Amino acid sequence: MSEITAQTEENQPFVPYADIENASTDLSRQLDSYSERMGYLPNALKFYSHRPHILKQIMRTNNAIMRHPQNVLSEEFKYRLSFIVSRNNGCRYCCAHHADTLRRKFGYSDDQLMDILKLRNPRDERERVAWSFVHAGSLGPEHTDDEHRTDLADVFSPGEVVEIACTLGFWSMFNRVHTCTDMPIEGHLLEYSGWVDVTVDQDVN
Amino acid sequence: MGTASQSQSYPNEDEPFIPYVAMADLDAGLKAAFEPHFQQLGFVPNAMMLYAHRPEIAATLLSLNTKIMRDPSSTLPLLMKRKIALICSTINGCAYCTAHSCSILKRPSSGDPLLGEGWGLDREGLEGLIDGSDIPADDIERVSFAYARAASKDPTNVPVAVLHDLRDHLTPPQIVELACAVGFWKLFNTVHDSLAIPVEADLASEAHYVELAPASAVVGVV
Numbered sequence: 001m002s003e004i005t006a007q008t009e010e011n012q013p014f015v016p017y018a019d020i021e022n023a024s025t026d027l028s029r030q031l032d033s034y035s036e037r038m039g040y041l042p043n044a045l046k047f048y049s050h051r052p053h054i055l056k057q058i059m060r061t062n063n064a065i066m067r068h069p070q071n072v073l074s075e076e077f078k079y080r081l082s083f084i085v086s087r088n089n090g091c092r093y094c095c096a097h098h099a100d101t102l103r104r105k106f107g108y109s110d111d112q113l114m115d116i117l118k119l120r121n122p123r124d125e126r127e128r129v130a131w132s133f134v135h136a137g138s139l140g141p142e143h144t145d146d147e148h149r150t151d152l153a154d155v156f157s158p159g160e161v162v163e164i165a166c167t168l169g170f171w172s173m174f175n176r177v178h179t180c181t182d183m184p185i186e187g188h189l190l191e192y193s194g195w196v197d198v199t200v201d202q203d204v205n
Numbered sequence: 206m207g208t209a210s211q212s213q214s215y216p217n218e219d220e221p222f223i224p225y226v227a228m229a230d231l232d233a234g235l236k237a238a239f240e241p242h243f244q245q246l247g248f249v250p251n252a253m254m255l256y257a258h259r260p261e262i263a264a265t266l267l268s269l270n271t272k273i274m275r276d277p278s279s280t281l282p283l284l285m286k287r288k289i290a291l292i293c294s295t296i297n298g299c300a301y302c303t304a305h306s307c308s309i310l311k312r313p314s315s316g317d318p319l320l321g322e323g324w325g326l327d328r329e330g331l332e333g334l335i336d337g338s339d340i341p342a343d344d345i346e347r348v349s350f351a352y353a354r355a356a357s358k359d360p361t362n363v364p365v366a367v368l369h370d371l372r373d374h375l376t377p378p379q380i381v382e383l384a385c386a387v388g389f390w391k392l393f394n395t396v397h398d399s400l401a402i403p404v405e406a407d408l409a410s411e412a413h414y415v416e417l418a419p420a421s422a423v424v425g426v427v
Contacts, residue, residue, distance in 0.1 A: 018377070050381040051280070054382065057269045065265075070261045072259075089360065146401070162256060163259055177387070180384065181384050
């Protein structure tokens with residue numbers, strides 16, 4: 001993938017990570033469950049651990065939006081949206097994590113990852129509309145218009161619309177925190193650090 | 206830049222592009238979670254009645270708001286985080302959240318922010334926060350506002366000096382809380398703006414404050 005240049009060294013955090021070795025039992029349990037799902041403990045969680053009550057609620061929110069049993073859209077569908085949002089928001093950290101998740105959990109190839117970021121080959125009309133909405137919504141407030149919203153309401157139920165908008169919003173939050181605090185990408189994910197630089201050839205809007 | 210009184214008005218409450226959940230149809234658990242929040246606000250926010258289409262998400266967003274903004278264990282003052290909400294919402298271009306932030310900041314204090322929040326700021330106070338001419342109360346406000354403005358204007362280029370100032374004046378827990386407040390308002394701003402959630406009629410007079418953000422500050426990347 002010629003567009004992608006990866007970092008080679010893990011940076012130091014802007015503020016030292018919290019001392020999770022001595023975390024409360026409750027927090028340790030939460031972190032352990034996350035580590036189990038991810039296979040490692042992300043640096044971002046070591047940062048949020050300075051405010052355990054916020055960390056726990058962020059984890060609950062992440063789960064509620066991305067993988068709650070009552071959700072109507074699949075986790076994979078929402079990760080595909082998230083990858084576009086995080087790229088548009090310039091979040092190197094989240095893009096590396098999305099690339100890793102899509103490969104590890106859903107078996108994606110580099111070509112499939114590239115298709116998403118290039119907004120190429122959506123799976124169907126619903127996905128095309130959702131991509132267009134989150135792409136515009138993550139470019140800035142002036143980019144989303146009534147046509148995007150009408151298209152969305154035409155092919156998705158109100159509950160699905162809310163789920164898509166919350167996926168856009170949630171990753172915009174994570175992107176903002178992780179980008180602005182220069183969150184270091186974990187050493188074993190550095191190979192994915194360049195995906196954020198992939199650009200769209202032709203705007204689908 | 207104009208003044209608030211010269212700006213366009215938002216006289217009528219629009220219809221949402223997807224219907225609100227009717228109060229009678231509200232999920233029972235969600236209704237219980239919403240009630241104290243609505244009581245504190247004194248009205249039912251339109252945004253919540255859209256989020257209510259997904260009760261599992263609405264409930265957790267409400268809790269996230271509470272945990273970041275007004276948890277008893279907070280390390281930063283609520284008033285400062287309310288000011289940051291206004292700064293971020295205007296720079297992010299969200300009329301809905303700007304109206305809500307202005308309303309809370311202007312409302313007279315009830316004496317107990319946890320029961321009925323209000324801070325009694327006047328129009329000049331709001332305009333100063335929005336255009337950056339405000340005088341921060343102390344170094345913590347100064348460096349926090351600088352971070353909120355930099356992070357909202359150009360998130361991929363927050364100056365190193367701004368981050369160093371944060372480290373010099375805030376503890377790591379305070380930095381996390383600040384970064385989460387700035388991030389949380391980005392979440393709400395993005396959802397409310399992309400869904401074009403109508404500003405409630407009672408707050409319509411506050412929506413024009415969003416136009417006071419310096420043009421150079423309004424975000425629009427790529």
